[in-house]
Amino acid sequence: MNAGYMGKVLFVDLTRRKTWTEPLSEAWARRFIGGSGLGARYLVELSDPGVDPLGPENPLIFMNGPWTATPIPLSGRHEVVAKSPLTGIYGEADAGGHWGTALKKAGYDGVIILGASEEPVYLWIHEEGVEIRDASHLWGLDTYVVDETLRAETAKTAVTCAIGPAGENLVKIAAVMHDGRDARPAARCGLGAVMGAKKLKAIVAMGNRRPPIHDRDGLMASIKAAVPEIKRLAESLSKYGTSGRMTTIEALGDLPIRNWVQGAWKEGAERISGQRMAETILKKQYFCGACVIGCGRDVEITQGPYAGVQGAGPEYEALACLGALTVVDDLEALAYATELCNRLGLDVISTGGVIAFAIECAERGLLPAKVDGIELRWGSPEVVLALIKQIAHRQGLGALLAEGVRKASEDIGGLALEFAIHAKGLELPAHDPRAYNSLAVGYATSNRGACHLQGFSYIFERAVTLPELGYPEIQDRFGVEGKGRFVAVTQDLMCLFDSLKTCKFILFGGIKPTHLLAWFNLVNGWGWDLDRFMEAGERIFNLKRLYNVACGISRKDDTIAPRILTQRRGEGGAATNLPPFGEILSQYYEHRGWSPEGIPTEETVRRLGLEEEAGKLRAKAVMKV
Amino acid sequence: MRIEVHLHPPFTQVVGTRTLPVELPDGASLLDLIERLRMDYPNLFPSLRSPEREEEVRSFAIFVGGGEVLPLSYKLREGEVIEIYPPLSGGVVPKLVQKTRRLIC
Incomplete structure (x- = not known):
């Protein structure tokens, strides 16, 4: 097999409870490279475009690239691919962290999940083999707890990929989460629901192998020359994270505010900026595999109403979608909201989008002003926090919002279709096409x-x-x-x-x-x-x-x-x-x-x-x- | 001519104020302003090496006037307000490209 690849893909059929490996096709690798490209090729091979995304015939594909687990800077990433239950079309989500690297070091370029289990299961993938294990004791648990439990059951240094209650409940905006409390999501397109439909709670991976490299000395020399410059130029990203750009993004008219209606929010942007985070709740940087920048935020809140928040902090998209879109400028509340999304396994972008949509519906009289005791209004952390929980559990208004803004707006009807902000059913992320x-x-x-x-x-x-x-x-x-x-x-x-x-x-x-x-x-x-x-x-x-x-x-x-x-x-x-x-x-x-x-x-x-x-x-x- | 610089965090911490009046010769450009600021406040953009390179400057700060990002060649006007925001991204390093190419070829 070619350098860069482990040369094999792991197949798991959950219906028949069978696992096997197949060699990675060199011809496909040369045409589609890896990750997203190879994932798309396998999707075409293994399923029909007309399949039910939540049916057993929709394969769930985790695919590494030829650079995963190499020394190339920032290469600790993998792709998750399936037909999306949210959009009904091609779905993919990219994730950082260390799980993809662990899968590759266990010996695999990817793992493809076929069929569906009747009972909750998890996979334990290591160099000596693959086990399909019972996960009934994990069903209903959040992703942080699942990670701690599974690393105790398998190996302390293993890395976990898991769904939370949102994925179990087939919430269409559910994410596949990785790395436990470090919370690296494959967030978009509702692929957590595909995993939930297969009753696959988690995949734990660990290994020590490395892919072969054609010219290791040349590669290392080239990387050595590049790294100091990467660090120098990305210094601000390193220090303040992605939300270090919050005030600039607002100033350029790129920040979506109040469900994409408001044009400016200067003071709000400053209050939820990466600079403010660095002065308050930031504990340290987080680095994905092979990263030399470390834009990830690790936060801790020790007092006040949100005391106990600890681990992955909010990135720019979380702060903008859960915060600016709903006009919430309380940084600690947004850190808690992010942790809730991480634990429950929700895409922060789509979650913020559907919550802002619901508030506008209430403002226009299309939804009751109070739903299940919550008064829907702008600028309320309580509304955001309550709706996150309702969405993940499909309770109350959450049952409607769990379907995403397109379906929710179709169900509500009338003017709601005018302000369901999406393209092909996927909620817009926090960069405004009116600014670019x-x-x-x-x-x-x-x-x-x-x-x-x-x-x-x-x-x-x-x-x-x-x-x-x-x-x-x-x-x-x-x-x-x-x-x-x-x-x-x-x-x-x-x-x-x-x-x-x-x-x-x-x-x-x-x-x-x-x-x-x-x-x-x-x-x-x-x-x-x-x-x-x-x-x-x-x-x-x-x-x-x-x-x-x-x-x-x-x-x-x-x-x-x-x-x-x-x-x-x-x-x-x-x-x-x-x-x-x-x-x-x-x-x-x-x-x-x-x-x-x-x-x-x-x-x-x-x-x-x-x-x-x-x-x-x-x-x-x-x-x- | 006199212009007014409005700083945003984290630059406010270096300068110690949000607003900074700056005296410059008539006809000065944004690049002249940057050079003046680097002279007066060496810790403002300590890692900026090539202030004449647009892309590199934007790795360290974004200069905004009238809601728009200003190019280095922008001619400043008397009384104008220039805002300095945190950067949005990184820049090109031609030396790095050449070095990498040599290693490969």
């Missing part, structure tokens, strides 16, 4: 629904360049010309990050595609050039699009909530801008080689070598093209 034109088409075309990281385009419109890819200057955030190509190129690049498995934040440390390519060739010795490298990213993006097309997706679905396209923020840093959506989407389709209806053309499929996959998907498609 690229994000509108980026969210609309992202294969998993609204996502800032599938393109990460806005960082190149505010602070970073991509000279090798034709962007030697920082891009104009309100620009239109060439924006469609720009969105596509950044998506292709991010497909590489998601497949190699390294953190996109390495771009904040001065790392460019040239560095990635150099490390790629040093790890596996394939000797690719930049064109071939980027084409692999484009192939991976198009494979997921073909899966979605087979699910019935086309241009009609490539849009975002009308509020974001038509309603100005009105004040603050991007007060008047509205993204020129149609123009950029048209450019985008043309660059991608898709038809005007958003379908990859035969020529595009051929150019990217996706004929076999397109054929398979066409045969099983829900929508005939």
